[in-house]
Amino acid sequence: MNIIDYVKQRHRQIKELIRQLELEEREEERGSLRVKLADFLAAHIVAENEVLMPLLMKHLGSSALVFESSEEHTVVAFMLDRLVAIPLSHHTFSARFRVFKDILLNHLEVEGYDLITQLGQVAPEKKLEKAGKEIELVFCNGLREGWEKLVQSLLSAEKAKTKEKTGKKVGKKAVVKKATAKATKKSNS
Numbered sequence: 278m279n280i281i282d283y284v285k286q287r288h289r290q291i292k293e294l295i296r297q298l299e300l301e302e303r304e305e306e307r308g309s310l311r312v313k314l315a316d317f318l319a320a321h322i323v324a325e326n327e328v329l330m331p332l333l334m335k336h337l338g339s340s341a342l343v344f345e346s347s348e349e350h351t352v353v354a355f356m357l358d359r360l361v362a363i364p365l366s367h368h369t370f371s372a373r374f375r376v377f378k379d380i381l382l383n384h385l386e387v388e389g390y391d392l393i394t395q396l397g398q399v400a401p402e403k404k405l406e407k408a409g410k411e412i413e414l415v416f417c418n419g420l421r422e423g424w425e426k427l428v429q430s431l432l433s434a435e436k437a438k439t440k441e442k443t444g445k446k447v448g449k450k451a452v453v454k455k456a457t458a459k460a461t462k463k464s465n466s
């Protein structure tokens with residue numbers, strides 16, 4: 278299967294998992310579905326970051342939509358982390374779920390239609406086929422790792438990237454923060 282059909286299929290499966298979680302009323306089944314969705318989505322984001330994003334960058338260049346899609350992966354990973362962190366019965370769960378769903382569905386819409394269609398028009402078929410095999414492999418490895426490890430590595434990689442880009446500034450701020458904390462501790466003791 279080429280990467281275009283692959284991504285479309287995965288997006289359909291993610292939407293189906295969301296639908297099942299919304300419809301399910303039994304507490305235990307909802308818990309299992311939430312973990313299933315988290316594992317599936319985290320592995321999918323990692324696989325897209327590793328295989329789809331470089332392909333989009335190469336063939337569509339520095340398009341705003343490509344950057345937006347990459348940003349949304351980080352936001353979805355952050356929200357996924359928050360969604361699994363609280364009990365299903367928690368009074369904020371529905372609110373978290375609704376915001377998570379809105380952002381995710383919008384992301385799947387733009388990436389799954391606009392970007393993928395453009396990619397299909399410009400990338401050679403052989404390359405799309407090869408990428409389809411690669412992304413499947415990364416996804417399966419991700420599933421074995423589990424959502425917790427994947428989400429943490431996605432978020433810490435993003436933090437490291439931001440630090441790298443704004444290195445000097447962050448470094449200075451960190452020094453000031455450390456000095457302030459030290460002074461506060463001293464004055465309190």
Ligand SMILES: [Fe+2]
Pocket residue numbers: 322325346350384388
């Ligand atoms: Fe995506």
